[in-house]
Amino acid sequence: MNRLPFLSVVIPCWNEAGFVAAFLDSVLANDYPADRFEILLVDGMSDDGTREIVRKFIENEPRLRMIDNPGHSKPVALNHGILESRGDVVVRLDVHACYENDYLRRCVQGLMAHPEADNVGGTRRAQPRDEKLLSRAISLANTHPLAAGNAKYRIGASGPRWVDTVFGGCYRKEVFDRIGLFDERLDRTQDLEFNQRLRASGGKILLIPDIVCTYFPRGDAREFVEWTYRSAYWAFRGSRIVGRWIGSWRNCVPLGFVAGLAGAAVLGPHSRLVRQVAGTVIGTYGCIVLAASARVASRERDPRLLVAMPVVFFATHVAYGVGSAVGILERP
Structure with a gap:
C-alpha cells in the first residue's frame, strides 16, 4: 500500500x-x-x-x-x-x-x-x-x-x-x-x-x-429519451467537429435501424418488395426484443417487465438513431 x-x-x-x-x-x-x-x-x-x-x-x-x-x-x-x-x-x-x-x-x-x-x-x-x-x-x-x-x-x-x-x-x-x-x-x-x-x-x-x-x-421517460438522443447526437456531431470517427460500430446500428424504418415508410406504399422486406425485418426485430424482454422478466420474476422492456428497448433504438441522424445532417 x-x-x-x-x-x-x-x-x-x-x-x-x-x-x-x-x-x-x-x-x-x-x-x-x-x-x-x-x-x-x-x-x-x-x-x-x-x-x-x-x-x-x-x-x-x-x-x-x-x-x-x-x-x-x-x-x-x-x-x-x-x-x-x-x-x-x-x-x-x-x-x-x-x-x-x-x-x-x-x-x-x-x-x-x-x-x-x-x-x-x-x-x-x-x-x-x-x-x-x-x-x-x-x-x-x-x-x-x-x-x-x-x-x-x-x-x-x-x-x-x-x-x-x-x-x-x-x-x-x-x-x-x-x-x-x-x-x-x-x-x-x-x-x-x-x-x-x-x-x-x-x-x-x-x-x-x-x-x-x-x-x-x-x-424519468423524458430525461431518458433526451439523454439517449444527446449521447447519439454528440457521437456523430463530435466526429464531424474533430474530423475523424470517434465511436464504434455499435453506435451505427440504431442509425441503420431508424434509416430503414424511414425508408420503408417512404418507399413502402410504392413497392411490394419493400413492404415484404420491411415486414420481415420488423417482425424479426420484434421477436428479438420480445425474447430478450421475456428472459429479463423471468430472471427478475416480474411479468410487468414483459411490457416495459420492449418499450425501453424501442425508445433507446429510435432516440439513438434519430440523434445520430441529426448529428450527421445538422449544419455546423
Missing part, C-alpha cells in the same frame, strides 16, 4: 444535490491510503444546494477541494481538474455513481500490474433511482447487450481485456502530457474522443471487470 502513487480524483459536477453526498461518502470510504490521494470536485456553479453540501464535507475533509467551473462544461471541468492535480495518476469519477471501497486502489494497482496500460477501468452495474417500473426497466436495459451493444464496461466480461473505452477511467498523468487534454469543443462524448485519440497514439485501455461501481441511470 505504501508503494501506491499519489492519486488525484477529478470529478466534474453540476447541480447534483440529490447524489453528491452519497457519492462523496463512497469515495471517502475507499481504502486507498488517506495520505496518498486528493479529491478535486470541479463544480459548474451549481445553484441547487450542491455547493453547500460539498462545503460541509470540506469542513471535515482536508483531501477534498472544490474548484469553480463557470459555464459547467464537462470537458472544461475535467481539464481544470487535471491541470490542478498533483497526482502521478488521475482517476475520473461520475457523481451519478457510488464506488466500491476498493475501487480506487484496484484501478491504480491495475495500472501498476500492466505497464502497457494507459487507462484502466471496471464494470458499471446499473441500479434504478426509484422502484417505479419504468426506472427499473431503464436500469436493466442499461446493461443489456440489446441496448448497450458490445460495450464491455456495461455488459461485463469474463476477465481482463483490452477495450475501446471504459466508464470514467484511471489514467497515468503523463498521458495528458503526451496527447493533450479533453477536447473542450465537445459538450458530450469527450471521453470517447480522448480514448480514441489515446488508442490512435499507441495507448491501450484495460477493462478489469471485477472493479465495480454502481451507476444510477435517468429513470
Whole structure:
C-alpha cells in the first residue's frame, strides 16, 4: 500500500444535490491510503444546494477541494481538474455513481500490474433511482447487450481485456502530457474522443471487470429519451467537429435501424418488395426484443417487465438513431 502513487480524483459536477453526498461518502470510504490521494470536485456553479453540501464535507475533509467551473462544461471541468492535480495518476469519477471501497486502489494497482496500460477501468452495474417500473426497466436495459451493444464496461466480461473505452477511467498523468487534454469543443462524448485519440497514439485501455461501481441511470421517460438522443447526437456531431470517427460500430446500428424504418415508410406504399422486406425485418426485430424482454422478466420474476422492456428497448433504438441522424445532417 505504501508503494501506491499519489492519486488525484477529478470529478466534474453540476447541480447534483440529490447524489453528491452519497457519492462523496463512497469515495471517502475507499481504502486507498488517506495520505496518498486528493479529491478535486470541479463544480459548474451549481445553484441547487450542491455547493453547500460539498462545503460541509470540506469542513471535515482536508483531501477534498472544490474548484469553480463557470459555464459547467464537462470537458472544461475535467481539464481544470487535471491541470490542478498533483497526482502521478488521475482517476475520473461520475457523481451519478457510488464506488466500491476498493475501487480506487484496484484501478491504480491495475495500472501498476500492466505497464502497457494507459487507462484502466471496471464494470458499471446499473441500479434504478426509484422502484417505479419504468426506472427499473431503464436500469436493466442499461446493461443489456440489446441496448448497450458490445460495450464491455456495461455488459461485463469474463476477465481482463483490452477495450475501446471504459466508464470514467484511471489514467497515468503523463498521458495528458503526451496527447493533450479533453477536447473542450465537445459538450458530450469527450471521453470517447480522448480514448480514441489515446488508442490512435499507441495507448491501450484495460477493462478489469471485477472493479465495480454502481451507476444510477435517468429513470424519468423524458430525461431518458433526451439523454439517449444527446449521447447519439454528440457521437456523430463530435466526429464531424474533430474530423475523424470517434465511436464504434455499435453506435451505427440504431442509425441503420431508424434509416430503414424511414425508408420503408417512404418507399413502402410504392413497392411490394419493400413492404415484404420491411415486414420481415420488423417482425424479426420484434421477436428479438420480445425474447430478450421475456428472459429479463423471468430472471427478475416480474411479468410487468414483459411490457416495459420492449418499450425501453424501442425508445433507446429510435432516440439513438434519430440523434445520430441529426448529428450527421445538422449544419455546423
